[in-house]
Amino acid sequence: MATTDVTRQPRTDSHPSPGHGRTSWLWLALGAGLLPFTTFQSVIPAAAWLAPILLLRFARTQRALVALPVLALVGYGATLVAMRGLWTPPALYLWALPGLAIVLPYAADLLAARRLRGPLHTLVFPAVETATAFLLSLDQGSAFASWGTPGYTQVTNLSLAQVVSITGVWGLSFLILWTAPVVNHLWERRPARPLAMPYCVVLLAVLVYGGTRLALFPTSPTLPASSATVPMAGLAPDRELDKAREAAAVRSGPRTEPERNRLFRLHLTPVLDDLFTRTRQAARAGAKIVAWSEAAGYVFKEEEAAFLQRATAVAREEGIYLAVGVIVILPTAGDPTNENRTILIDPSGDVRWDYAKATRVPGDGNALGPGVLPIVDTPYGRLSTVICFDADFPWLVRQAGRANVDVLLVPSSDWGPIGPVHADMAVIRAIENGVSILRPTRRGISIAIDSQGRTLAMADYFVGDDQTMTVSMPTAGTPTPYAVAGDAAGWASIAGLVILGGVALLPRRRKTR
Structure with missing residues (x-):
């Protein structure tokens, strides 16, 4: 009797098949519930890490034509909640409109999935959001300045926050946002080492630097008023x-x-x-x-x-x-x-x-x-x-x-x-x-x-x-590297997007048998 080879070939696409994530709407609900607590008021530090992970999971398990409009509405709704009490309608509805821009890094991640693989793909999501927030903060007439930047949510973790003495708030924000695509890669059960290692090394270095700076170079005298x-x-x-x-x-x-x-x-x-x-x-x-x-x-x-x-x-x-x-x-x-x-x-x-x-x-x-x-x-x-x-x-x-x-x-x-x-x-x-x-x-x-x-x-x-x-x-x-280097991390996000865009546009090699 003839046999049929039903062995599955390895997947080559970057995300699971869209539209088949049974729990994707659950991830959306959880992420949307956490998102208002990442800015303006009632901030929960862990929400800044978890909300992007869950929302990116939703985006990657739904068709783009469904995921992106839904995420835009989630961003708008979360901004309305986060701004509660700051303005009253109809002004509140107008001030919340920038929340629609939340869709940009998710759209970029889905687009990059077709052209980038591995570690490079994980950099797109944090680079887009960091670069966007950084560029808006450069406008002295901006109504929001650097508000909404994830790095501000982590001030209770001083070991982590010390990295801004080198990178400014943009480096810390990039690290928080980078977590989402890395975790999603692991969630998709793909080979972990090549992608997770750079992230883990950077996170460990940030924590070691911060802990060392606090422990070995304290600035606040612990005794009552002195000559210092x-x-x-x-x-x-x-x-x-x-x-x-x-x-x-x-x-x-x-x-x-x-x-x-x-x-x-x-x-x-x-x-x-x-x-x-x-x-x-x-x-x-x-x-x-x-x-x-x-x-x-x-x-x-x-x-x-x-x-x-x-x-x-x-x-x-x-x-x-x-x-x-x-x-x-x-x-x-x-x-x-x-x-x-x-x-x-x-x-x-x-x-x-x-x-x-x-x-x-x-x-x-x-x-x-x-x-x-x-x-x-x-x-x-x-x-x-x-x-x-x-x-x-x-x-x-x-x-x-x-x-x-x-x-x-x-x-x-x-x-x-x-x-x-x-x-x-x-x-x-x-x-x-x-x-x-x-x-x-x-x-x-x-x-x-x-x-x-x-x-x-x-x-x-x-x-x-x-x-x-x-x-x-x-x-x-205390002199800091940031005072000398300035917003290099913000400019690096912009430069990184240009480089990633160039790599994505390179012709892909055809596999030969």
Whole structure:
């Protein structure tokens, strides 16, 4: 009797046959459920690793015509959830539209499956997402800056996070995203060693580097204040006074002179009086540097000179460096409507910097500064500053690393839901540039961080009766490779995509028998 050879030939395609993944919709549901917790608020560090693995599994086990539209909708829906409370409809629906772009790395992975094999194929997914986020962050007018970058989710794992001192946040993000195609390769039961080994070697090297840096080169003294530290205080405006000021809508205008005088007397002066009183209290308690949050004080343009004179007197009389955060309301209609500034006054009463915010959150209407960080040498280390959203642009803050700044003042103003995540983003900036950061924050989380990302002090604006945070800060920073090399990992992602594209376009050799 004749026999038929039914031996199966080895598969040569990169993914299982589309449309036959019995559990692919389960992977989609799990991945979609985790995705909102990777950005903006309520971040779960493990979700940044797991969500791409599960969503890529779905993409690889469904037909592209099904998988890609579904993933775009998942990205949009997850962004809506992640942005809950930040905006109300219909604005929320518009701000969530960038979530549709989640489909790009998944589409690139499916496309590359036809032309690339093995380790090269696994690099496409992380390179596309990292390069896209990096390019968007280079635009000083970007409404999102570097928000949503996976590296920000890992600040609780300081050993892992230390790699940003070399690669910036982009290298850490690439590593997290690289996990998805590697795990999917193993999931598909393909030969593991050639592909998994490079990934495992890199991950191990990152962890060893981070653990060694933390253990052998500590930056935070563990004892009370010594010659290596300086007492500092970060002030946010009094919660109730600030609420009353906001209710008075002092920034809407223009207004007549009598209206401005009344608003200044009733709603702006009480906040300033409280801030100056608490500044003196902090100085008499030992603080040598006192920094106000962003938008701590408001003044109309005609009151600016008197306000500055008052701040100068307090700094001189108390013998402190005083950085006042102030919104100067302009008298004319149109754009800009205000100046968002932080002004540093030294113990002799001299103004050492007057820095205007270099970026603009949509709707703030502030006049844009040139984006050049001021540098001031003091007995307590070299100081510099940026204001809130400025710190979300890695290339902007890198000026501090290049200038060997020791302490970076980051006066900030948030709104409830994003407070914790925005504070975490400052941790990455500190590690990248080897600077300690004092971040007094209105309506958010005030935080003090050393140059390796350790939290030295933290205060929630919405908890407690006193919006003053005191801390002893290290007076010396730590030089980092990132400060020299900059965003090489971001540019490498772009260059890698170009090279991978070239390899994919090379003619494929035909197999000969």
